Amino acid sequence: MFDLPDIDFTDKNAEDIESSIITLYEALTGRTLAAGDPVRLFLEAVAAIIVQQRILIDYAAKQNLLAYAEDEFLDHIGVLVGATRLAASAATTTIRFTLSAPQSEVVIIPDGIRVATASGVIFEVTEAGQIPIGELTVDVPAECTETGVDGNGFLPGQIKKLVDPIQWVQSAVNITESTGGADTEDDDNYRTRIRQAPESFSVAGPTGAYEYWAKTASQDIIDVAVYSPEPGTVEIRPLLDGGELPGEELLASVLETCNSSTVRPLTDKVVVLAPEVVNYNIVATYYIDSQDAAISAAIQQEVIAAVNDYVEWQKSKLGRDINPSELIRQVMEAGTKRIVVNEPVYAVLESYQVAIAGTVTLTFGGLEDG
Incomplete structure (x- = not known):
């Protein structure tokens, strides 16, 4: 989370704790404890209790940190920066x-x-x-x-x-598709908004502030593009979970949130639009090593899943370039020998665009010797 190293507030290694207690006892008493010694068994039981206590201490300490906090502990951290968890809508x-x-x-x-x-x-x-x-x-x-x-x-x-x-x-x-329904905001989305919350303190109209406020309109919003096509105009384009495009009602909700007098600088004209869709097709042929003939059917299923994962990956973030190299990587990891990709070709997207797959033509070219 946030590229931070993992930390521990206490040593929770059961063997280390048990060894430390027994060694200390033997040093103080000058007596060596055999494996079945009742005193040793008692100390091992005490060590188990200490391990559990240290686990609880470590957990409690981590609940004060944004990267580890969860549930109600995360709610209390959010209040410190004015970010409250979004209720179900x-x-x-x-x-x-x-x-x-x-x-x-x-x-x-x-x-x-x-x-x-x-x-x-x-x-x-x-x-x-x-x-x-x-x-x-x-x-x-x-x-x-x-x-x-x-x-x-x-x-x-x-x-x-x-x-x-x-x-x-x-x-x-x-006359419009129903959208905007969401469950209570989960910890991961809420955690990300808490981290972005300080951006909202500015009244100068920075990108981060508009991104933060736009995400408060719905917990389904996973990405937001904010840019100024001309002086004085701010365009906001939200993307929903799963790469879905927002409907009219959700766009209106984002506009209402970001156009508030407490959010928008007086000189800004805020416009909220759906992301611009860039369509692409997939046309590819893949081959399986003849040595894997016995499991070729399973590999073919893995290849189909890999292509579906690529389609999902491609549309899950705004401004993500159409990248056939990622398609090749995922299909190769599925167990193929090689893949020939005719479409898509690499294309650079603007920050307000999202790549959506059109037709998918995936052909099994057969077995090949290694």
Whole structure:
């Protein structure tokens, strides 16, 4: 963690502690203790207790250090720099309500109206909307009634079962993919934000400050690109866990966080966009050593897993160059004799870009003699 060397506050080696106690006893009494001596057995029991105490002392001491602290201990360290753990959040989406016919009076869509998916996941309108006279539709924000990731990933049209009927309303359906649901922030993400927290103390608009505040919008954000395309303008591009692109609701949440008067310098114009996608294809042929013919089927499965890992690796960080050498390395480590990569070719990405795989064509070229 943070490229720091591992440390121990106490010596926890059981053999060293036991040897030290017995040696000290023998030196003080002038008596040599045999292996079955009751005194020796007693001292060995005492040594075991001391080992456990030292383990607890070492653990307690390490909970005061950012690299080792966990759970509630980490929460207490975060408070020192004003960084609190992000609570579980609910997925959000936008739902369009449509009337059966234009009405002669305004139709109100009250907050609290529920719309569900076919699997029973319920979303609730969080802000009342109104359909003007003569019009048919209104778009309103909605939030999953349960926190966590279960509300994520419902594509437009999948949330359409109106739980609470409203007069004149013919249909209700989501028009954006539901995103933003997350479990309570885990220790690793929280630890990273605590380390970045001092960047937020500046009101001069440094890159680190915008990165820190953007990540506070959702624990699903694993990387943030901050740059200025022109004087006075700051573009922020968040990337989600697993290389997923943020939806409109999450982008709006990041903008709200980073555009706050307590975060944004007065002269900055903050713009929040999804990362720019750079697509690439994989076209490769690999060969297995004939001496490994008996395990060739297992190697082929390992190669497929290695390619999938490469695809995941490539999209898990903004600005990561498209690097076929990494693909070759992972496939070779899977047990192949050699691999010929026709695509992708090496390409340099900007800090706000992310590489996403398109088609993957992986061919087994057969066995070759070494």
